Amino acid sequence: MVRKIKVTPGIGSTSLLIQHSELFIQDVYIDKPQLLLIQNGSMTVHYQHQEVSLQTGEMLVLNSGQTLGLTHQLSENGPFSCAIMAWDNALLTDAGLHTPAFKPPLITVDHLQVIPHVPGAFRQSFIDTHNAILWHHGLPAPITRHRMLEQLLWLSQLGVRYSLQHSESMTQRVRELLVNNLHKAFTAAEVAEQLMMNEVMLRRRLAAENSVLRNLMIDVRMTHALRLLQCTDLAISHIAHQVGYESGSRFAERFRKRFGFAPTAIRGHLRAQSVHSPITSDVQ
Structure with missing residues (x-):
C-alpha cells in the first residue's frame, strides 16, 4: 500500500x-x-x-x-x-x-x-x-x-x-493562517498584522483561549508533519523541509518533544513499493 x-x-x-x-x-x-x-x-x-x-x-x-x-x-x-x-x-x-x-x-x-x-x-x-x-x-x-x-x-x-461551526476562535484563525504558510517564519507582529490587530490584542485574545502563539506555531508544523508521515511516502528530510526545518535532526527533536516518539515510528517497517494499492470493497 x-x-x-x-x-x-x-x-x-x-x-x-x-x-x-x-x-x-x-x-x-x-x-x-x-x-x-x-x-x-x-x-x-x-x-x-x-x-x-x-x-x-x-x-x-x-x-x-x-x-x-x-x-x-x-x-x-x-x-x-x-x-x-x-x-x-x-x-x-x-x-x-x-x-x-x-x-x-x-x-x-x-x-x-x-x-x-x-x-x-x-x-x-x-x-x-x-x-x-x-x-x-x-x-x-x-x-x-x-x-x-x-x-x-x-x-x-x-x-x-x-453541525455548522459558529464564529471561529482566535486560535483557529491563527492555525489557519499558519498552516497555509508553513514555510514562513512569522513574527508575532506579522501574525497580528495578517489578522488586522495589534500584537498586544492578539496575545491577549489567545491567552483568553489558553493558547500561546509560539506553541501554536510549533504545534501547527508538527501536526502537519504527522499527517505527511501518515498519509504520504515522502522522505522524512523532505517533510522536515516542508514544515520549515532545514535541519532534519532539529525537526526530529521537535517532533519527539511534541508527540513523545520519533518521526520514524510512524513508518515502522514500511518498504517502498512501486505499485499503489487502492481501497477495495472487501473488509479484511
Missing part, C-alpha cells in the same frame, strides 16, 4: 493513512470535518474523558475545531489503514445540507459519531469516490465536488449531519 493525499482547493481532500506502529498520539487538532473508513486494524479515539473504539469496516464522523487523542492498532493482517475524506468548512455551508429541504437529522455531530453498520451501497459509494479522487489523474474539480457532496447526502440518509 502507498500513502497518498489529494487536496482540491475550496472543496476538500482525500487521503490514505497507513501506520505500522501502535502509538498513542495526543492532542491532534481536527481542522476540517472528516469521514473515516477503517480499512484494516482498529482505532481508539480519546476525547472529553471518554473513549470510542472502531473496528475494521466501521466509519467515524469527525467535526472540525476539536482536539483528540488517537490510538491506531494494527491487526494480524498488517498495518493500520484508513481512508479519509475531509471537506472544506465553506463547502458544507454552500451545499445547504443543513436546510429543511433535507430529511431532518437524528444526530447533529458536534464532535464525533461512529457508524458501526455502514450500508453496502454507502460503503461502495465512499470507496469508489475515494479511489477516483485519490488515484485518477485529471478528475475535474466540479466532479470531485459533486462526488464528495454525495457522501454528505449518504450521511443525511442515515440521519447524520455535521
Whole structure:
C-alpha cells in the first residue's frame, strides 16, 4: 500500500493513512470535518474523558475545531489503514445540507459519531469516490465536488449531519493562517498584522483561549508533519523541509518533544513499493 493525499482547493481532500506502529498520539487538532473508513486494524479515539473504539469496516464522523487523542492498532493482517475524506468548512455551508429541504437529522455531530453498520451501497459509494479522487489523474474539480457532496447526502440518509461551526476562535484563525504558510517564519507582529490587530490584542485574545502563539506555531508544523508521515511516502528530510526545518535532526527533536516518539515510528517497517494499492470493497 502507498500513502497518498489529494487536496482540491475550496472543496476538500482525500487521503490514505497507513501506520505500522501502535502509538498513542495526543492532542491532534481536527481542522476540517472528516469521514473515516477503517480499512484494516482498529482505532481508539480519546476525547472529553471518554473513549470510542472502531473496528475494521466501521466509519467515524469527525467535526472540525476539536482536539483528540488517537490510538491506531494494527491487526494480524498488517498495518493500520484508513481512508479519509475531509471537506472544506465553506463547502458544507454552500451545499445547504443543513436546510429543511433535507430529511431532518437524528444526530447533529458536534464532535464525533461512529457508524458501526455502514450500508453496502454507502460503503461502495465512499470507496469508489475515494479511489477516483485519490488515484485518477485529471478528475475535474466540479466532479470531485459533486462526488464528495454525495457522501454528505449518504450521511443525511442515515440521519447524520455535521453541525455548522459558529464564529471561529482566535486560535483557529491563527492555525489557519499558519498552516497555509508553513514555510514562513512569522513574527508575532506579522501574525497580528495578517489578522488586522495589534500584537498586544492578539496575545491577549489567545491567552483568553489558553493558547500561546509560539506553541501554536510549533504545534501547527508538527501536526502537519504527522499527517505527511501518515498519509504520504515522502522522505522524512523532505517533510522536515516542508514544515520549515532545514535541519532534519532539529525537526526530529521537535517532533519527539511534541508527540513523545520519533518521526520514524510512524513508518515502522514500511518498504517502498512501486505499485499503489487502492481501497477495495472487501473488509479484511
